[in-house]
Amino acid sequence: MLVDKHGRQLKDLRISVTDRCNFRCRYCMPREKFGSNHAFMPRRAFLSFEEIEKVVISCKELGLEKVRITGGEPLLRPKLHELIKKLSKLNLDIALTTNGSLLRKHAKDLAAAGLNRVTISLDALSQEIHTKMTDSQTSIETILDGIDAAIEFGLTPVKVNCVVQKGVNEAEVKKLVSHFQGTDVIVRFIEYMDVGCTNDWMLGQVIPSKDLLKYLQKDFDLIPINSISSSDVAKRWMHSDNSGEIGVISSVSNPFCGDCVRARLSANGYLHTCLFASGGHDLRAIIHNSENITTLTNAIKAIWARRDDRYSEQRSTGNSALPRIEMSYIGG
Ligand code: SAM
Ligand code: SF4
Ligand code: SF4
Numbered sequence: 001m002l003v004d005k006h007g008r009q010l011k012d013l014r015i016s017v018t019d020r021c022n023f024r025c026r027y028c029m030p031r032e033k034f035g036s037n038h039a040f041m042p043r044r045a046f047l048s049f050e051e052i053e054k055v056v057i058s059c060k061e062l063g064l065e066k067v068r069i070t071g072g073e074p075l076l077r078p079k080l081h082e083l084i085k086k087l088s089k090l091n092l093d094i095a096l097t098t099n100g101s102l103l104r105k106h107a108k109d110l111a112a113a114g115l116n117r118v119t120i121s122l123d124a125l126s127q128e129i130h131t132k133m134t135d136s137q138t139s140i141e142t143i144l145d146g147i148d149a150a151i152e153f154g155l156t157p158v159k160v161n162c163v164v165q166k167g168v169n170e171a172e173v174k175k176l177v178s179h180f181q182g183t184d185v186i187v188r189f190i191e192y193m194d195v196g197c198t199n200d201w202m203l204g205q206v207i208p209s210k211d212l213l214k215y216l217q218k219d220f221d222l223i224p225i226n227s228i229s230s231s232d233v234a235k236r237w238m239h240s241d242n243s244g245e246i247g248v249i250s251s252v253s254n255p256f257c258g259d260c261v262r263a264r265l266s267a268n269g270y271l272h273t274c275l276f277a278s279g280g281h282d283l284r285a286i287i288h289n290s291e292n293i294t295t296l297t298n299a300i301k302a303i304w305a306r307r308d309d310r311y312s313e314q315r316s317t318g319n320s321a322l323p324r325i326e327m328s329y330i331g332g
Contacts, residue, residue, distance in 0.1 A: 012231065027199045068094075075102040075103065085114060125175045191250055193251050270283065281303045
């Protein structure tokens with residue numbers, strides 16, 4: 001069995017299919033840093049769907065169970081359903097994370113191609129706060145309609161991710177819980193993270209999950225439930241009357257590096273073994289040139305065996321000044 005230096009297996013691959021996005025979330029791609037002068041990857045540098053499939057096949061030979069398609073905004077990548085179709089033959093769990101703006105348009109094709117489920121990012125139900133956080137003109141109705149489309153076409157369980165930032169959207173948290181109570185949609189609250197180097201992150205902007213839960217408990221009777229797998233990043237809670245589930249992801253206050261079984265593939269073919277890595281492993285030459293999947297499998301195997309990352313557990317030890325890859329580049 002392949003394990004890294006801390007005994008962690010490679011079970012989950014997040015694949016970024018583009019570094020572009022139609023939103024400019026302040027916490028991810030602030031417009032002043034990702035404006036018209038920003039050098040995005042040239043599209044010709046993107047791995048083709050066949051090349052992505054090769055990487056997934058290699059990882060599957062090493063124990064991979066799950067794939068998540070992400071970005072940037074993955075639904076900006078033309079004909080994404082064709083990638084899903086290829087991957088669906090590999091008998092893996094296939095999920096997608098999206099900002100929801102284009103989901104109504106694509107849900108049917110994605111489901112028909114074999115996508116299993118989607119996670120939609122939605123930080124607020126107030127149009128004003130959503131517009132401010134995402135720096136986009138997309139209406140809340142469009143995103144809620146995208147969520148409905150996901151349910152309609154069976155891309156379930158549908159999860160909604162909300163990044164909570166102190167002083168920005170904490171008042172939206174209860175509204176989101178209320179809105180989805182009584183449905184099968186699971187809202188998960190993520191602590192604002194210091195990913196990348198452009199969002200001017202400060203620890204003071206993070207609301208620790210335990211404080212958030214205390215705040216929610218004032219209005220909702222929530223009880224903890226067991227995780228499905230030890231590598232699940234969200235701690236699960238349900239309404240005591242069985243009217244739905246929520247989750248909290250304590251990426252900053254209670255890091256989960258010990259169970260981190262994730263690798264990330266950038267749109268141009270770099271493998272990253274940690275969300276906070278300052279660099280990736282360039283697989284392009286091997287992906288482009290090797291006819292033989294074994295060469296690629298061996299390369300990934302060697303990278304994983306040397307993996308020593310546990311950034312979040314070491315966050316306080318002075319590593320936060322190191323350069324880091326942007327979230328839009330390697331996917332959340
Ligand atoms: N564009 C898609 C979306 O927004 O769902 C997929 C890519 S996005 C980088 C993936 C996830 O990362 C989103 O749920 C987003 O909210 C989350 N994210 C981005 N920046 C973050 C940050 N600084 N802290 C916590 N989560 C963040
Ligand atoms: Fe785009 Fe997603 Fe980043 Fe927002 S979080 S800017 S939607 S990639
Ligand atoms: Fe995994 Fe790195 Fe996040 Fe730790 S900091 S949980 S190793 S991605």
